[in-house]
Amino acid sequence: MKKxxxxxxxxxxxxxxxNARYTKLMRRRPVAYGALLMFPLGAHRWYLKEPxxxxxxxxxxxxxxxxxxxxxxxxxxxxxxxxxxxxxADLFWIDRRVTAMNKALRMQQFMRxxxxxxxxxxxxxxxxxxxxxxxxKENERAGHQPVERQPTGxxxxxxxxxxxxxxxxxRELTRRKPDAKKR
Numbered sequence: 001m002k003k004x005x006x007x008x009x010x011x012x013x014x015x016x017x018x019n020a021r022y023t024k025l026m027r028r029r030p031v032a033y034g035a036l037l038m039f040p041l042g043a044h045r046w047y048l049k050e051p052x053x054x055x056x057x058x059x060x061x062x063x064x065x066x067x068x069x070x071x072x073x074x075x076x077x078x079x080x081x082x083x084x085x086x087x088x089a090d091l092f093w094i095d096r097r098v099t100a101m102n103k104a105l106r107m108q109q110f111m112r113x114x115x116x117x118x119x120x121x122x123x124x125x126x127x128x129x130x131x132x133x134x135x136x137k138e139n140e141r142a143g144h145q146p147v148e149r150q151p152t153g154x155x156x157x158x159x160x161x162x163x164x165x166x167x168x169x170x171r172e173l174t175r176r177k178p179d180a181k182k183r
């Protein structure tokens with residue numbers, strides 16, 4: 001292993017440990033939607049690290065209780081209706097927020113300073129150009145059979161035996177083995 005790659009620090013344990021840390025830190029939609037049931041406390045906003053929104057929910061809850069005590073059901077209903085309206089908007093906000101938070105976490109984990117490939121590293125493909133790259137990728141395609149060149153310049157594709165031909169060859173080989181032992 002080249003020394004530049006040895007200097008690349010992924011937290012001491014490599015890619016698996018990095019993925020394990022990321023999995024532990026990432027936010028999950030089911031948990032966020034479950035916390036939305038406790039919207040008067042702003043639990044889903046606390047879970048998604050949005051303290052201003054969480055405090056707003058708590059403030060609306062406190063306002064609805066205070067106005068309810070002061071003015072009765074009408075005083076309670078106005079801030080409570082606003083809170084329910086915001087909670088219904090958060091049904092759509094949660095998905096976008098979880099995605100954004102997980103993407104930021106992933107980038108934070110994988111793009112830390114010092115986690116870059118060694119200087120002058122170009123990957124496993126040659127720098128010869130697009131045509132060379134396409135040729136190389138064509139040979140890597142699954143199921144692609146290489147083309148043999150004939151001296152005449154005509155291309156004749158090499159063909160792998162079909163499944164039935166392979167089965168016939170195997171049957172022939174099993175028939176020959178007992179004959180070879182008799183000799």
